[in-house]
Amino acid sequence: MSIHKQIVTDMVNNNIEFITxxxxxxxxxxxxxxxxxSSIMHVxxxxxxxxxxxxxxxxxxxxxxxxxxxxxxxxxxLNSLATLIQFYHIPLPMLISYRGELGEPVACQxxxxxxxxxxxxxxxIPTYHFxxxxxxxxxxxxxxxxxxxxKPVAILTDATFWKGE
Amino acid sequence: MTMIRSEVLKSLIPVISDQFVVCNxxxxxxxxxxxxxxxxxxxxxxxxxxxxxxxxxxxxxQKQTIIAIDGDGSVLTNLGTLPTIGNNVADNYILLxxxxxxxxxxxxxxxxxxxxxxxxxxxxxCGCDNVIECKAEDTAQVMKDxxxxxxxxxxxxxxxxxxxxxxxxxxxxxxxxxxFMKALEAANA
Numbered sequence: 333m334s335i336h337k338q339i340v341t342d343m344v345n346n347n348i349e350f351i352t353x354x355x356x357x358x359x360x361x362x363x364x365x366x367x368x369x370s371s372i373m374h375v376x377x378x379x380x381x382x383x384x385x386x387x388x389x390x391x392x393x394x395x396x397x398x399x400x401x402x403x404x405x406x407x408x409x410l411n412s413l414a415t416l417i418q419f420y421h422i423p424l425p426m427l428i429s430y431r432g433e434l435g436e437p438v439a440c441q442x443x444x445x446x447x448x449x450x451x452x453x454x455x456x457i458p459t460y461h462f463x464x465x466x467x468x469x470x471x472x473x474x475x476x477x478x479x480x481x482x483k484p485v486a487i488l489t490d491a492t493f494w495k496g497e
Numbered sequence: 498m499t500m501i502r503s504e505v506l507k508s509l510i511p512v513i514s515d516q517f518v519v520c521n522x523x524x525x526x527x528x529x530x531x532x533x534x535x536x537x538x539x540x541x542x543x544x545x546x547x548x549x550x551x552x553x554x555x556x557x558x559q560k561q562t563i564i565a566i567d568g569d570g571s572v573l574t575n576l577g578t579l580p581t582i583g584n585n586v587a588d589n590y591i592l593l594x595x596x597x598x599x600x601x602x603x604x605x606x607x608x609x610x611x612x613x614x615x616x617x618x619x620x621x622x623c624g625c626d627n628v629i630e631c632k633a634e635d636t637a638q639v640m641k642d643x644x645x646x647x648x649x650x651x652x653x654x655x656x657x658x659x660x661x662x663x664x665x666x667x668x669x670x671x672x673x674x675x676x677f678m679k680a681l682e683a684a685n686a
Contacts, residue, residue, distance in 0.1 A: 350558060373557060375585050377550075378577030385547030386581070389519070389554020389563075392539070392678050394685070397554070415543025416551075420674045 335496070336361030339427070339471060343398060344371055346475040348425070350390035350397040352376065352383040358429040358494045359400050366400070380405040384412040388422050396479065398425040403432070403448040403488065404441065413455055417484045424484040425475055430461070435491035452486050459486045462493040500633035501659035502568075502595050503528045508637045516644065517681060519552040519565045521545075523602030525595065527663040529566070536676040540666055546575030549592050553582055556590035561684050562644060563589060569596040569610035576619070582651070583624025591643050592651045593636075594620075599658035617653045625651045633657070 333341070339362050343351070350373050351366045353359070367374045373395070377383035380401045387397035401409075406428075417424050431438075432445025452459045458481075460474055461467070471487065478485040500508070502525065510533045519539045520526040526540040541548055549572065552565025572578065572594055582592065598611020610616050617630040627648050631639045633656035643650040666673075 350554070375554075375557065375581065377581055379575075381544075381547065382550045382575055382577050382581065385544070385550025385575075385578075386554035386557075388547075389551040389556075390558040391554075392551070392674065392681070393555040393558025393563075394678075394682065395558040412544055412547065416541075416547060419543060419670050421671050422674075 334361065335465065335468060336365045338468060340365040340369055340372070342471045342475060343425075344369060345472065346479065347396050348398050348475070349373060349395040350375070350387065351400060352386045352397070353400040354380055354383065354402065354405065356400070356402050356429045358431070358489065358491065359427065362427065363400060380409045381412040384409055384417055384424065387424055388416050388420070391422050396423070398427060400427045402429045404444045406444065406448060406451055410451070410455065413457070413484055421482040423479045423482045425478050426484055426486045428486055428488050430488040430490040433490040433492070435495065448488065457484050457486050459488065461488045461490070463490055465493060465496045467493065499657045501657050501661075502597055502601060503661045505595055505633050505636050505654055505656050507532055508634070509640060512637050512641050512644070513564055517555070517561050517563050517677075517684075519548050519555065519563065521548040521567050521571050524660055524663060525566055525568060527666055528661070530666050531663050536680040539677045540673050542666060542670055546571045549578045549582065550575065552592065553578070553585065553587060553590055556587035557585060559681065559685050560589060561681060562591065564591045564593060564640075566593050566595065568601065569594060569598060569616055570600040570608045572616055573608055573610060579620050579623035579625060582649075583620070583626075586626070586649050588647050588649050590649045591640070593640065594651065594653045595656060596653050597656045597658040601658060601660055605658045605660070611658075620651045620653070625649070627651065628653065630655065
């Protein structure tokens, strides 16, 4: 099974039925799997804070939801995370492409990578970092944890992870 | 006849009291709470701009009609919502934009929607099929028709800017969410 299919399968097995995404090269395979999976409603959004509104609504409508996004967008979501997702106790898995790590070809991406974990830490968001392919074995437990505690949870996935090194 | 937002909301109560409503941050939620508090109302206590997005997510996830009450300033701050709405048609979704041409909750500073920008035309250009611009006094009837039509509808209600004194909502936010979700679940059962 491809890593993309494995990730989406873990999401489906945890009853996630609504996924919103912003495009990303590294996450392209997962987004395609989500789009093609019959039990997932995939609604692309134009900005990540908008996506968090969609996810909050879907959750309140009875569908577990998740957002797929890049770490560069973390800044625009901070208010939505604090005043909507955290304030109203809404569970939200955030599968995040961790641009700007080892293997990154674009210098500018490093700048937000330097702030990514610090911001997540400041926001008291439980954060997991997939660096080796075998790290993804924890995804099922991470999702169960997210829906147990009704919090946003970040899963950072870096270039080394996606290359399968 | 000129009406301000609180008067528009008051005129809507007989039509939306038994409907599921997501209400925008600040004065709109405080006014709705004062006029007609219901478990079927979800009050946003923060997060300017996301009422339409929360409403769309709700509509896509289940069968009950969802009315998202938003403002012109809030839609402008999350303008990307309109293409998402236009391209993900949920016939149980009604977006009511109360367009008073001002940021009411922050002191009635003018918005661009009160100047050259037409949110009606923006919504149409974004792919929303049923966009109805109406006068404030016609809003209740337009809403009634939209609910009956069972077609996704965007209503742009043109009204005057102005506010009435209203108390803050002190109900716990998790209680607001929980009672809303329970009412929705019961309606879908």
